Amino acid sequence: MKDEDIIHNEVLVTRRSDAESWLRQTIERMSQPGINWSRKFSLFNYPFVTACCGMEFMSVNGPRYDMAQYGAEFPRFSPRQADLIWIVGTITQKQAPILRRVWEQMAEPKWAIAFGVCASTGGFYDNYCTVQGADRIIPIDVYIPGCPPRPEQILDGLRLLMDKIQTEHGRVMV
Amino acid sequence: MSVLALEKLKRRFGDDILESHSKLGDDTVLVKAERLYEVAQFLKDDPELQFDMPIDNTAVDWWQVSEPRFEVIWHLYSTVKHMRIRVKVRVGEDNPTCASLTPLWPGMNWHERETWDMYGVRFSGHPNLKRVLMYEEFVGYPLRKDYPITKRQPLIEERIVREVPTQRNPPPDMLNQP
Numbered sequence: 001m002k003d004e005d006i007i008h009n010e011v012l013v014t015r016r017s018d019a020e021s022w023l024r025q026t027i028e029r030m031s032q033p034g035i036n037w038s039r040k041f042s043l044f045n046y047p048f049v050t051a052c053c054g055m056e057f058m059s060v061n062g063p064r065y066d067m068a069q070y071g072a073e074f075p076r077f078s079p080r081q082a083d084l085i086w087i088v089g090t091i092t093q094k095q096a097p098i099l100r101r102v103w104e105q106m107a108e109p110k111w112a113i114a115f116g117v118c119a120s121t122g123g124f125y126d127n128y129c130t131v132q133g134a135d136r137i138i139p140i141d142v143y144i145p146g147c148p149p150r151p152e153q154i155l156d157g158l159r160l161l162m163d164k165i166q167t168e169h170g171r172v173m174v
Numbered sequence: 175m176s177v178l179a180l181e182k183l184k185r186r187f188g189d190d191i192l193e194s195h196s197k198l199g200d201d202t203v204l205v206k207a208e209r210l211y212e213v214a215q216f217l218k219d220d221p222e223l224q225f226d227m228p229i230d231n232t233a234v235d236w237w238q239v240s241e242p243r244f245e246v247i248w249h250l251y252s253t254v255k256h257m258r259i260r261v262k263v264r265v266g267e268d269n270p271t272c273a274s275l276t277p278l279w280p281g282m283n284w285h286e287r288e289t290w291d292m293y294g295v296r297f298s299g300h301p302n303l304k305r306v307l308m309y310e311e312f313v314g315y316p317l318r319k320d321y322p323i324t325k326r327q328p329l330i331e332e333r334i335v336r337e338v339p340t341q342r343n344p345p346p347d348m349l350n351q352p
Contacts, residue, residue, distance in 0.1 A: 094309045096330055097330050135333065136333050
């Protein structure tokens, strides 16, 4: 093989990758708002319910507060089909590997909400068995405080996540 | 109510009952650790007592307060005579072992496993003495008074968590950091 061929090849490869990335960026820039809009109104939930906050989660899912008005009412009990994991309740050290495994099984794009003060910071369980916040295990997008939080707070947290999804960049093609 | 039980126990076992009281209606006996099984057998089988229901098993750690260090406590209830009794045993720190009452009351199984899990008190004769709440990798007994109060033993590596910079909580000036 001659030296010129190698150089020629490199130039070709570089140009092709340039073109691909330009095309990709253009497609993303044009389609991102629409894709984000459709994502934020069709969140499939995975409720990771470990403690008493679960009762409040049920009331939000019920007809009175009606999470369905934001298109986020549908619980999928398989993480592979879910976009959004709700960490509802205390995460213990024994539970932590399970939580990380569930999170790793979810397909991109995916989001996480820490529901209640135990999932956010460990709450008042500053002891031998409790993880001091689920963000020590997986990345969290929205933290909802409260013990347990009011349904209005939860809907507010969901709206915050929806706003965040709307302003996201670079997650069209993963 | 079950002052009767205390009297019967004292008559039957004599000096093996170290202490007893029925303060505020809580009938309590402190028995010698070696005679625990016989005392429990008697409480279960005596036709006037019939303590047939196990309520609870727990322990108290008297670290640096009194010797012997651990006090293991059983709560029993008689569904026939409607009486309650509390049976206590003291075991030392170097060999915290006492008889298991699971052969008498199968319902004591998980209670005694929990006491083993939290205090490290061994129950000889227990069919399946292993941790029930904590994980097997856990070292030490978390409810002992000498366990560090915030010592945690994570099973997986934790992510590094930083303060989230906000308007109210501005990010630290990186140049001034040492």
